[in-house]
Amino acid sequence: xxxxxxxxxxxxxxxxxxxxxxxxxxxxxxxxxxxxxxxxxxxxxxxxxxxxxxxxxxxxxxxxxxxxxxxxxxxxxxxxxxxxxxxxxxxxxxxxxxxxxxxxxxxxxxxxxxxxxxxxxxxxxxxxxxxxxxxxxxxxxxxxxxxxxxxxxxxxxxxxxxxxxxxxxxxxxxxxxxxxxxxxxxxxxxxxxxxxxxxxxxxxxxxxxxxxxxxxxxxxxxxxxxxxxxxxxxxxxxxxxxxxxxxxxxxxxxxxxxxxxxxxxxxxxxxxxxxxxxxxxxxxxxxxxxxxxxxxxxxxxxxxxxxxxxxxxxxxxxxxxx
Amino acid sequence: xxxxxxxxxxxxxxxxxxxxxxxxxxxxxxxxxxxxxxxxxxxxxxxxxxxxxxxxxxxxxxxxxxxxxxxxxxxxxxxxxxxxxxxxxxxxxxxxxxxxxxxxxxxxxxxxxxxxxxxxxxxxxxxxxxxxxxxxxxxxxxxxxxxxxxxxxxxxxxxxxxxxxxxxxxxxxxxxxxxxxxxxxxxxxxxxxxxxxxxxxxxxxxxxxxxxxxxxxxxxxxxxxxxxxxxxxxxxxxxxxxxxxxxxxxxxxxxxxxxxxxxxxxxxxxxxxxxxxxxxxxxxxxxxxxxxxxxxxxxxxxxxxxxxxxxxxxxxxxxxxxxxxxxxxxxxxxxxxxxxxxxxxxxxxxxxxxxxxxxxxxxxxxxxxxxxxxxxxxxxxxxxxxxxxxxxxxxxxxxxxxxxxxxxxxxxxxxxxxxxxxxxxxxxxxxxxxxxxxxxxxxxxxxxxxxxxxxxxxxxxxxxxxxxxxxxxxxxxxxxxxxxxxxxxxxxxxxxxxxxxxxx
Amino acid sequence: xxxxxxxxxxxxxxxxxxxxxxxxxxxxxxxxxxxxxxxxxxxxxxxxxxxxxxxxxxxxxxxxxxxxxxxxxxxxxxxxxxxxxxxxxxxxxxxxxxxxxxxxxxxxxxxxxxxxxxxxxxxxxxxxxxxxxxxxxxxxxxxxxxxxxxxxx
Numbered sequence: 001x002x003x004x005x006x007x008x009x010x011x012x013x014x015x016x017x018x019x020x021x022x023x024x025x026x027x028x029x030x031x032x033x034x035x036x037x038x039x040x041x042x043x044x045x046x047x048x049x050x051x052x053x054x055x056x057x058x059x060x061x062x063x064x065x066x067x068x069x070x071x072x073x074x075x076x077x078x079x080x081x082x083x084x085x086x087x088x089x090x091x092x093x094x095x096x097x098x099x100x101x102x103x104x105x106x107x108x109x110x111x112x113x114x115x116x117x118x119x120x121x122x123x124x125x126x127x128x129x130x131x132x133x134x135x136x137x138x139x140x141x142x143x144x145x146x147x148x149x150x151x152x153x154x155x156x157x158x159x160x161x162x163x164x165x166x167x168x169x170x171x172x173x174x175x176x177x178x179x180x181x182x183x184x185x186x187x188x189x190x191x192x193x194x195x196x197x198x199x200x201x202x203x204x205x206x207x208x209x210x211x212x213x214x215x216x217x218x219x220x221x222x223x224x225x226x227x228x229x230x231x232x233x234x235x236x237x238x239x240x241x242x243x244x245x246x247x248x249x250x251x252x253x254x255x256x257x258x259x260x261x262x263x264x265x266x267x268x269x270x271x272x273x274x275x276x277x278x279x280x281x282x283x284x285x286x287x288x289x290x291x292x293x294x295x296x297x298x299x300x301x302x303x304x305x306x307x308x309x310x311x312x313x314x315x316x317x318x319x320x321x322x
Numbered sequence: 323x324x325x326x327x328x329x330x331x332x333x334x335x336x337x338x339x340x341x342x343x344x345x346x347x348x349x350x351x352x353x354x355x356x357x358x359x360x361x362x363x364x365x366x367x368x369x370x371x372x373x374x375x376x377x378x379x380x381x382x383x384x385x386x387x388x389x390x391x392x393x394x395x396x397x398x399x400x401x402x403x404x405x406x407x408x409x410x411x412x413x414x415x416x417x418x419x420x421x422x423x424x425x426x427x428x429x430x431x432x433x434x435x436x437x438x439x440x441x442x443x444x445x446x447x448x449x450x451x452x453x454x455x456x457x458x459x460x461x462x463x464x465x466x467x468x469x470x471x472x473x474x475x476x477x478x479x480x481x482x483x484x485x486x487x488x489x490x491x492x493x494x495x496x497x498x499x500x501x502x503x504x505x506x507x508x509x510x511x512x513x514x515x516x517x518x519x520x521x522x523x524x525x526x527x528x529x530x531x532x533x534x535x536x537x538x539x540x541x542x543x544x545x546x547x548x549x550x551x552x553x554x555x556x557x558x559x560x561x562x563x564x565x566x567x568x569x570x571x572x573x574x575x576x577x578x579x580x581x582x583x584x585x586x587x588x589x590x591x592x593x594x595x596x597x598x599x600x601x602x603x604x605x606x607x608x609x610x611x612x613x614x615x616x617x618x619x620x621x622x623x624x625x626x627x628x629x630x631x632x633x634x635x636x637x638x639x640x641x642x643x644x645x646x647x648x649x650x651x652x653x654x655x656x657x658x659x660x661x662x663x664x665x666x667x668x669x670x671x672x673x674x675x676x677x678x679x680x681x682x683x684x685x686x687x688x689x690x691x692x693x694x695x696x697x698x699x700x701x702x703x704x705x706x707x708x709x710x711x712x713x714x715x716x717x718x719x720x721x722x723x724x725x726x727x728x729x730x731x732x733x734x735x736x737x738x739x740x741x742x743x744x745x746x747x748x749x750x751x752x753x754x755x756x757x758x759x760x761x762x763x764x765x766x767x768x769x770x771x772x773x774x775x776x777x778x779x780x781x782x783x784x785x786x787x788x789x790x791x792x793x794x795x796x797x798x799x800x801x802x803x804x805x806x807x808x809x810x811x812x813x814x815x816x817x818x819x820x821x822x823x824x825x826x
Numbered sequence: 827x828x829x830x831x832x833x834x835x836x837x838x839x840x841x842x843x844x845x846x847x848x849x850x851x852x853x854x855x856x857x858x859x860x861x862x863x864x865x866x867x868x869x870x871x872x873x874x875x876x877x878x879x880x881x882x883x884x885x886x887x888x889x890x891x892x893x894x895x896x897x898x899x900x901x902x903x904x905x906x907x908x909x910x911x912x913x914x915x916x917x918x919x920x921x922x923x924x925x926x927x928x929x930x931x932x933x934x935x936x937x938x939x940x941x942x943x944x945x946x947x948x949x950x951x952x953x954x955x956x957x958x959x960x961x962x963x964x965x966x967x968x969x970x971x972x973x974x975x976x977x978x979x
Contacts, residue, residue, distance in 0.1 A: 071505050514844075545899040714906060716930065
């Protein structure tokens with residue numbers, strides 16, 4: 001045991017205590033991820049924790065804790081219960097809106113203290129590279145000819161992927177068979193293995209299969225193209241199909257209800273420093289995430305608009321809690 | 323492909339720094355493996371941010387070594403205290419713990435570690451030479467095939483235990499029911515949560531196992547007075563050599579376990595079902611199936627070989643396809659992205675020094691690992707000599723810590739106590755616990771795979787017959803289900819032809 | 827044994843009934859997408875009730891001879907069980923580390939009659955070691971109480 005301590009300490013140099021702002025964390029910060037280990041939100045939380053460690057941005061360590069039960073309900077309700085706590089933060093994805101709307105748990109983002117929006121994740125329509133569909137138009141025509149026979153794979157049920165599928169169906173008069181899987185990586189592999197016909201995966205989940213020539217991106221679900229290197233040749237859905245179907249996913253950070261003002265200031269400054277590191281920027285570029293740092297009023301406004309949007313989209317798709 | 327790449331990899335893996343990193347990883351991993359509740363996935367996730375300052379190859383060596391350590395370490399508490407440190411060590415308790423009770427803990431541990439190593443080595447060699455080919459096979463597995471595999475695991479295991487079939491059925495049903503609590507990912511509905519937040523995350527398998535096996539066993543074993551019925555064990559390394567002399571007898575079990583483990587592991591299937599399936603097959607093919615469950619060394623060899631083979635094989639889809647073969651691999655995959663590498667099929671071409679360094683480190687890591695844990699066998703076995711009044715509270719606290727660590731939730735410690743009572747009562751009333759645990763592990767996976775398949779086929783069960791791989795596996799599974807019915811009939815038939823078959 | 831069997835089976839039947847009740851809320855049918863959310867729970871619950879009913883009848887018919895636990899057995903079992911429960915209750919108030927120390931120390935002294943020195947040493951060192959392993963190396967936060975808050979952890 002002693003040996004292990006020594007060894008661990010060799011590798012894991014503990015962070016020094018810098019002098020700084022008026023308020024600073026006085027104990028380890030619990031960073032709640034309302035999803036399982038290994039997903040997009042989990043990755044970003046651990047990246048932030050790692051960057052903080054590497055650049056000594058926080059006097060105390062950031063401890064990532066996964067509470068993914070009930071499509072994130074476990075994590076949200078846990079943070080909601082920590083009123084006034086200055087040492088807990090939570091990273092959210094679209095389940096910030098979808099989980100309360102679909103399951104009816106007593107939670108709203110208004111219960112939390114908004115800190116910062118770090119990025120927005122894109123969605124792309126993918127098909128298997130062996131299929132003859134070179135453009136979104138060709139694929140959609142094929143789906144239209146044979147309704148309820150093409151399978152669309154996605155993550156979970158009544159979450160972003162299904163919302164997007166329903167949006168696409170309603171805008172273009174299509175009918176897919178939606179097959180829910182546990183995680184984005186699994187979805188893309190089922191596409192490579194030809195078990196589903198198309199997916200709406202995030203760019204990073206399918207990127208390497210694309211480079212290996214196994215899948216083909218047809219269109220980006222956004223109002224403009226992804227401005228990063230190899231991604232910029234993919235047309236938007238509007239360009240490819242004429243229908244304006246767009247959706248992006250939040251990667252934002254919140255604190256518990258009524259978090260002290262000084263703590264909020266510290267976290268906002270901290271997250272900005274993390275955002276500006278070359279490591280974080282590289283992560284955004286590699287994953288074709290949309291750089292979208294925003295705080296306070298701008299962030300709140302965005303979240304409000306998107307809550308309304310999710311309500312409308314889910315009502316249209318019949319996904320609201322009955 | 324092959325040798326020269328591997329040599330390149332060894333150049334990377336055998337640098338003093340990387341060897342040192344491997345030793346640190348194995349040490350930490352063994353501790354994580356020993357502590358129930360802290361799984362390999364947690365361990366890797368926890369260390370991930372700290373690897374940020376290391377070169378990617380050293381970072382992945384640290385994390386994979388930690389994973390090997392956890393695979394080795396999971397067996398230790400299974401054998402000594404009937405508490406599986408990791409889910410895939412559950413089947414190891416069936417015979418490992420009785421062996422420890424008979425004072426043969428050292429032998430059981432040696433067998434477990436050696437089997438782990440054999441299984442790992444088998445998988446590493448296959449990965450070294452056949453990785454891309456195997457990745458293509460893994461792609462053929464969609465939801466129907468996964469369901470067929472779950473069915474096969476289950477069918478190979480049921481009908482093995484003795485006792486009342488009715489009570490076995492109740493155990494199975496209870497396991498499936500517990501598995502269904504929480505979010506149903508197919509429809510996104512909450513099931514059996516009754517609006518209670520604490521039920522939304524469902525029943526974690528590891529907490530149930532800590533309670534049912536660990537706490538339950540303590541309660542059972544103190545019935546005859548406040549002490550453990552533990553016998554003396556030798557305090558030297560002789561036991562390792564002595565056990566090695568016996569182990570070649572189980573050559574067939576090693577081979578079978580390695581194949582089952584690798585086959586279950588190289589596509590997302592998992593080490594846990596592999597260990598159960600391997601145990602079940604070992605018992606089926608044994609000449610003394612009645613000895614299983616009462617301290618048969620083969621009952622330790624079979625699950626450990628398969629579990630470690632599967633654990634290593636789970637790295638394959640991560641490297642070749644960029645998909646996780648296990649929860650631990652899922653976290654490592656996140657690590658690759660954080661280190662700025664793109665996981666997936668191109669990794670072999672773009673970063674050969676990383677991939678082959680990792681593969682080479684699998685050899686070095688597992689060789690180092692087995693030597694390290696074997697060296698400690700006498701020490702581990704001696705733990706049982708600690709007085710009861712010290713050991714009991716320590717075990718209970720470690721169980722509580724482990725249960726809490728899974729979700730950072732107080733209610734889980736209560737679940738652990740409740741499961742402990744259930745384990746005690748069930749054991750006394752002859753409700754078997756193993757089917758309950760297996761159903762709890764497989765229930766969720768099997769139901770999801772089944773329903774995904776049925777969505778794909780729009781409700782038609784024919785999908786399990788028309789797809790060749792799924793069809794073949796389903797057929798074998800059904801055969802196993804029918805076996806208890808067929809066997810007596812077959813015996814009678816054979817008995818008529820070849821009267822009185824001998825023992826050999 | 828007989829009573830315990832009856833009680834357990836009845837309890838499991840009740841559990842089965844709860845499951846069936848919840849499943850019928852979710853829908854137990856078979857739609858074009860395959861079985862609905864409640865389909866499997868419903869049949870699991872029904873089967874559980876049926877199996878337990880049979881066990882109940884079998885147990886009721888059997889003459890109960892051996893008791894579930896003898897008085898001699900119940901003593902030691904309770905002596906393990908109630909301190910463990912106390913540990914969990916204390917953890918909610920005092921945090922895990924303090925409770926673990928109190929529990930370990932109490933148990934060693936009460937059951938093992940170890941010397942006060944040994945009791946104190948282990949009651950302090952064991953939670954401390956746990957603290958360093960979990961909180962410091964593996965960064966897994968455990969429930970904490972007033973003492974840790976006072977120490978600024």
